[in-house]
Amino acid sequence: MTMTPSRLRDLHLELHPGSRFFTRQTMAFFGDTMANYAVAREPVTFTTYSGDTVTCWQLRRKRPVKHGLQSSAYFCVDTFRKVSRPEGA
16 A cells, blocks of 8 residues: 555554644644645665664655755654654665
8 A cells, every 4th residue: 555645644643643743733834735745655764863773654845845944754654653864864
């Protein structure tokens, strides 16, 4: 099954209902919409700051938002928790 931005959002919020990542207020603050997101076809694996190796879905922006922000967000394929990826990893 292909992962879509909406499916990723739904799974993330189902398992982490307190998360504010996908709220309308947060997305509006950054000038973002769900239509601006895409998910990489294959999960990526990297080592976190704490030294753990994780496999994550990469949620990327199609276009920059406010202040040129275009960074990707990463969500663990097992827990759908947002994961911070070290620079250059």
